Amino acid sequence: MQKSGRIGRIEVENESKEGISEGSISIPSSLTRKETALLAATVETVTRVGPCEAEIKLLGIKDVRETKRKKIIERAAELLKEWDQKSLEPSEIEERIETDIKLGEIISWGPDGLPAGPDAESNPELIIVEGRADVLNLLRIGIKNTVAVQGTQVPKSVIDLAEKKSSVTAFLDGDRGGTIILNELQQLTKLSFIARAPEGYEVEELTRKQLIKALQNKKPAEGYIEEEYKEEKKTSESTVDSFLEKSLKKLKVKNQEPIIITLREIEPGQSIGLNKNSEIQFNLPVGELYDNLSKFKNTQYLIIYGILTSRLLSLALGMKIKFIACKNKEEDLRIPDQIFVYSF
Numbered sequence: 431m432q433k434s435g436r437i438g439r440i441e442v443e444n445e446s447k448e449g450i451s452e453g454s455i456s457i458p459s460s461l462t463r464k465e466t467a468l469l470a471a472t473v474e475t476v477t478r479v480g481p482c483e484a485e486i487k488l489l490g491i492k493d494v495r496e497t498k499r500k501k502i503i504e505r506a507a508e509l510l511k512e513w514d515q516k517s518l519e520p521s522e523i524e525e526r527i528e529t530d531i532k533l534g535e536i537i538s539w540g541p542d543g544l545p546a547g548p549d550a551e552s553n554p555e556l557i558i559v560e561g562r563a564d565v566l567n568l569l570r571i572g573i574k575n576t577v578a579v580q581g582t583q584v585p586k587s588v589i590d591l592a593e594k595k596s597s598v599t600a601f602l603d604g605d606r607g608g609t610i611i612l613n614e615l616q617q618l619t620k621l622s623f624i625a626r627a628p629e630g631y632e633v634e635e636l637t638r639k640q641l642i643k644a645l646q647n648k649k650p651a652e653g654y655i656e657e658e659y660k661e662e663k664k665t666s667e668s669t670v671d672s673f674l675e676k677s678l679k680k681l682k683v684k685n686q687e688p689i690i691i692t693l694r695e696i697e698p699g700q701s702i703g704l705n706k707n708s709e710i711q712f713n714l715p716v717g718e719l720y721d722n723l724s725k726f727k728n729t730q731y732l733i734i735y736g737i738l739t740s741r742l743l744s745l746a747l748g749m750k751i752k753f754i755a756c757k758n759k760e761e762d763l764r765i766p767d768q769i770f771v772y773s774f
């Protein structure tokens with residue numbers, strides 16, 4: 431990334447006291463916001479520097495362009511006030527300024543500090559979305575009565591807010607994550623309508639035209655979720671069962687059912703290990719797996735709802751684990767012949 435100019439010169443300042451070195455790392459980035467956040471989270475996972483144990487904590491991510499952008503917007507607003515030509519057609523610069531003003535309207539709402547539009551509390555109608563980027567995208571088209579749940583667990587504050595509204599619409603991504611949130615919303619609150627992004631798309635990615643179309647095509651909530659979710663779950667389970675059966679048959683696994691059930695029911699962020707008899711040995715958060723996996727020497731089958739890294743794969747090879755199922759694999763990860771890996 432440094433060769434391509436996406437990462438700049440990395441500066442490290444450190445000092446040693448009483449045999450312990452401490453310091454700071456500054457990494458200039460020209461990546462997108464998502465990529466920069468992912469890079470920061472990845473750096474925090476480093477636990478060794480050379481032969482030494484290490485701990486890295488993120489102090490903050492600063493956008494040095496933000497101050498310049500605010501000054502440009504403020505100056506542009508002053509110039510527009512002085513430019514008294516009301517008949518002038520809106521230019522691209524004016525439209526951008528209007529967009530930035532709308533983006534500035536996003537608020538931090540409720541005890542959980544959730545991203546929301548400025549009318550989320552006052553408007554009798556409410557639109558529930560998944561994340562901050564969804565709220566921003568809807569603000570761009572003038573929709574201000576939104577609130578984001580920020581994850582698959584719906585906060586109680588959102589449930590309480592929905593109870594006060596005359597109409598509540600769930601506008602969610604067109605993927606499995608959106609379906610999970612939709613299912614939970616249906617159980618916890620009374621939805622009036624459901625709108626979904628097209629299959630494989632997220633609300634934050636949609637154009638103005640797609641946003642309007644999705645909201646216009648919203649469906650009554652009654653009877654929608656139960657049928658749709660059950661059908662998706664049934665199809666998903668059928669695919670998992672079929673694929674796993676073939677994979678485990680090649681490995682000559684005698685008792686496949688516990689592995690299939692574990693894979694079907696595993697939650698995001700979990701890691702579960704089973705022995706050669708398909709008995710569960712542990713159930714740990716993915717983040718604690720590397721430091722604890724070696725304690726469970728009888729593990730033969732490993733299922734993780736996370737990313738399989740080369741570091742974790744090396745540890746599994748050393749323990750002679752035969753099978754790993756994972757959410758995703760690290761890019762360009764090489765899988766040796768003595769272990770079977772498949773991502774779901």
